[in-house]
Amino acid sequence: MATLIKNARIVNENSITEGDVLLEGEFISKIASSITAEEHMTVIDAEGKYLMPGMIDDQVHFREPGLTHKGNIATESRAAVAGGITTFVEQPNTNPQTTTIEKLEEKFSIAAETSHANYSFMFGGTNDNLEELKRLDPKACAGVKLFLGSSTGNMLVDNEVVLEKIFSNTEMVISTHCEDEKTIRENLEKYKEQYGDDIPIKYHPVIRSEEACYLSSSRAIALAEKTGARLHIFHVSTEKETGLFRNDIPLEEKKITAEVCVHHLWFSDEDYDTKKTFIKWNPAVKKASDREGLWKALLDDRIDIIATDHAPHTLEEKQSVYTKAPSGGPLVQHAVTALLEAYQNGRISLERIVQKMSHNPAILFQVKKRGFIREGYYADLILADLNSPWTVTKENILYKCGWSPFEGTSFRSGISHTFVNGELVYENGKLSGIRNAKRLEFNR
The missing domain is CATH 2.30.40.10 (Urease, subunit C, domain 1)
Incomplete structure (x- = not known):
């Protein structure tokens, strides 16, 4: 051939x-x-x-096993290749969760039979699987994923002692979802008292606030600096957080890296009136000034990667009242074309799109022989x-x-x-x- x-x-x-x-x-x-x-x-x-080199998406939720009424590896990887994404890294909050080596290999077996795109998975860290994590071969999967906000499923890691042990006991990239749970719960209760379950969607970025994101991100970075861990912060959503990251050294030398998702570069809180819960994500889409700050940090290399956080839910689920409508949405088919539209609008060069969606994920996760045209x-x-x-x-x-x-x-x-x-x-x-x-x- x-x-x-x-x-x-x-x-x-x-x-x-x-x-x-x-x-x-x-x-x-x-x-x-x-x-x-x-x-x-x-x-x-x-x-x-x-x-261009095929895009490497380091953060997707393809819902298999256990949540396949929303999507599965076969359907979502088909959409990915149609959208120009040739490689994905899938997250551990499936059912059952990917928190044992056995469950990790089961997902690899499914992908081997059904995936249209190259694949790897994250191993999920929890409050009680440190010993399993220690057994994990660094070459077995893309890295370790920690939820430092209970955004998805029940994988919240909130035991500070365990968290420090995880950071101290793996040389793999630790990728984190950073939102402060205590802040979010307090904000949510305040609005539930006023509106019940039918909270207007415009308050989503107030509930899952800038403060919640910054508190969690800054704590994770402080812990990484203390332990020497290799930390990658997923889906940065606020301008304030971008000040936590460096751009004065090459990516290969960075111990702490950051990522932004397409929806945080495209939408702002001005879109909630028309898009409603269809743009309900965690972390939330925030102010237009946050969007501008994210673009600036992306272009000056404080933010290293663009990803999707592809996370499909059914129409019925998304049309529920605020407290019952799940966060997340499907993006892999349209992410690259959205960035090409940004190029057409003078926002970003084609070279930078390729750097942030192909080269840098390959470098950051040490992917073998992919991400470049060589x-x-x-x-x-x-x-x-x-x-x-x-x-x-x-x-x-x-x-x-x-x-x-x-x-x-x-x-x-x-x-x-x-x-x-x-x-x-x-x-x-x-x-x-x-x-x-x-x-x-x-x-x-």
């Missing part, structure tokens, strides 16, 4: 060059200004399109057409839940081709059905 991509604008390692890329088997075998097509090669003319690397690639307008409708949504917070949004760009390990798995709106995904390996 050989595929020759001709006349591409190659976006890679902070530059855009025109050239050809040859894929042989699972790998990129040659990159040159011109490669002569041979009889055994399938040729794709990429004239006018941008060739000879000898796996051929996880996407072609983006920046002159391909389309509108998100129920008819073209691939998520199992059948809805999107971007429904009705028109984008100027689209993903025309997606390759996973050298196989063309998506082309011009159609999925091939080929599953060529692999378990991630790590340089550890």
Whole structure:
């Protein structure tokens, strides 16, 4: 199997060059200004399109096992490759939770049978599984996930002694959801006294406040500095938190890193009137000034990664009253096109999009031979057409839940081709059905 991509604008390692890329088997075998097509090669003319490494999403919730009425690894990974995401890292708050090595390997077995995108998983830390965590092979999975706010499920780690032991007993990346539980509970009770369960959605960012986020993030950072742990803070949502992170050293040297999600870069509290609980996330979408602060920190390298926190729920669930409507929404099909729209609007360069969604996740998690367009690397690639307008409708949504917070949004760009390990798995709106995904390996 050989595929020759001709006349591409190659976006890679902070530059855009025109050239050809040859894929042989699972790998990129040659990159040159011109490669002569041979009889055994399938040729794709990429004239006018941008060739990028497939995006690596380090934070998704694909709901399998146990919550598959919302989504599963098969359905959500299909949506991911259609959206240009060729690799995902799934989170541990499934049912049962991924808090033992046995349950971790069960999820790998499911993905091996059903995933359309390359995959790894986070191992969930709890108040009582430290010994299991110590047994975990650093090469077994992407890293350790801790919920320092009981956002999802019952995985809150609130025992300070245990927390310090976890930070002290793993060399893997510890990824955290940071919101202060005490602050949130106090805020929630205040509004429940006034409104009962039907709290107006506009108060969501007041309940899950800037203070709740900053308290938790700053404590996690202080603990990482004390113990020397490798800390990665998921979905930073406030301008204030961005002051906690450094941009004066290369990513490879950072012990504390940060991530922002697409929805916090796109929406603000001004959107609650129209989007209502469909943009209810934890941490909450906050003020427009927070959104501006996040963009600034992303572009000056205090924030290292862009992810999705893809977390589908059914329409029925999301349309419940405030206290019963779950937080989270589906994003993997539309995240890259949303960022391409930001490029069209002059917000961010294509090189920076690739850096934050492909290169940096590969560096941060030490992913082997992915995240770059290099000879000898796996051929996880996407072609983006920046002159391909389309509108998100129920008819073209691939998520199992059948809805999107971007429904009705028109984008100027689209993903025309997606390759996973050298196989063309998506082309011009159609999925091939080929599953060529692999378990991630790590340089550890």
